[in-house]
Amino acid sequence: MTNRDIAPIYSTLATDPDFAELVTEYVSEIPDRVHSCVEFVKTQNWPELKRFAHQIKGSAASYGFEQITAIAGLLEAALAKETDLDQRLKIAEDLIDNLSAIRS
Amino acid sequence: MTSTSFPHLLIVDDDISILQLIEKVLKKSLGTELTMESVIAPSDAIARIDQGDVELLITDLDMPGISGLDLLQRAKKQKPCTQVILLTGSTNSDSLLNALELGANDYLVKPVDLQMLEQLVSEALQRLSRWKQALRETWAKKRMAERILLQSVQNP
Numbered sequence: 481m482t483n484r485d486i487a488p489i490y491s492t493l494a495t496d497p498d499f500a501e502l503v504t505e506y507v508s509e510i511p512d513r514v515h516s517c518v519e520f521v522k523t524q525n526w527p528e529l530k531r532f533a534h535q536i537k538g539s540a541a542s543y544g545f546e547q548i549t550a551i552a553g554l555l556e557a558a559l560a561k562e563t564d565l566d567q568r569l570k571i572a573e574d575l576i577d578n579l580s581a582i583r584s
Numbered sequence: 585m586t587s588t589s590f591p592h593l594l595i596v597d598d599d600i601s602i603l604q605l606i607e608k609v610l611k612k613s614l615g616t617e618l619t620m621e622s623v624i625a626p627s628d629a630i631a632r633i634d635q636g637d638v639e640l641l642i643t644d645l646d647m648p649g650i651s652g653l654d655l656l657q658r659a660k661k662q663k664p665c666t667q668v669i670l671l672t673g674s675t676n677s678d679s680l681l682n683a684l685e686l687g688a689n690d691y692l693v694k695p696v697d698l699q700m701l702e703q704l705v706s707e708a709l710q711r712l713s714r715w716k717q718a719l720r721e722t723w724a725k726k727r728m729a730e731r732i733l734l735q736s737v738q739n740p
Contacts, residue, residue, distance in 0.1 A: 498608075498612065499608075502604055502605060502608055505604070506601050509601070531648075534646070534673055535598075535599045537673065537694065537695070538599060538602060538671075538673055538694030538695055538696075539599055539601045539602050539605075539694075539695065540695065541695035542602070542605055542694075542695045542696050542698065543601065543605065549695050556673075
């Protein structure tokens with residue numbers, strides 16, 4: 481599903497000794513989350529995808545991934561407004577690509 | 585089991601990454617002033633609130649099944665002095681307005697500003713302390729009045 485090569489995205493908190501361990505743990509859980517997201521998109525499970533986007537929007541920036549929160553917010557808004565299918569898929573794929581690129 | 589000498593904080597969110605982050609930050613900054621635990625399932629939070637010693641509640645507002653609004657009402661009913669801070673994804677939700685009307689003390693919009701959260705919890709601890717002090721004074725006055733009344737009956 482992911483098509484684009486995106487440069488690695490590093491947490492702005494990665495070098496903070498208080499947060500480094502938590503960021504590593506957060507990043508380690510991302511592949512499972514991406515897998516879930518891909519499934520929601522494939523099955524067009526919009527309610528679960530919206531919930532997924534809502535959660536990522538709420539957590540990513542707190543872990544130093546502001547860019548991810550911004551994209552997740554766009555996806556949540558697109559799903560809330562029931563924008564057309566192409567637009568939803570485009571943002572969802574953008575989120576998947578960016579989530580796949582994050583590093584601790 | 586938790587100590588009864590410090591206020592007990594319960595943190596509730598259906599996203600474990602939020603729980604871990606908040607617990608880590610608050611343990612570091614306020615760990616000597618309160619005890620804390622976190623739960624991911626709102627049903628577990630209900631059970632925990634019903635034990636009666638939760639005096640500080642930080643809860644996500646929008647959770648499937650049992651909402652933060654339900655937890656707020658439960659906590660205030662169990663212990664009216666409970667300080668409640670809500671976490672929400674949007675300030676536009678009707679449930680946030682309802683929550684504030686039902687006695688929520690503060691709210692933060694996700695992604696959570698951790699410094700702001702520390703400040704809000706610190707302020708909540710101060711309010712709780714003032715509440716307890718006022719209660720102690722009220723009870724002391726009541727006991728004094730009862731003693732005076734008893735003495736006047738015994739020695740008219």
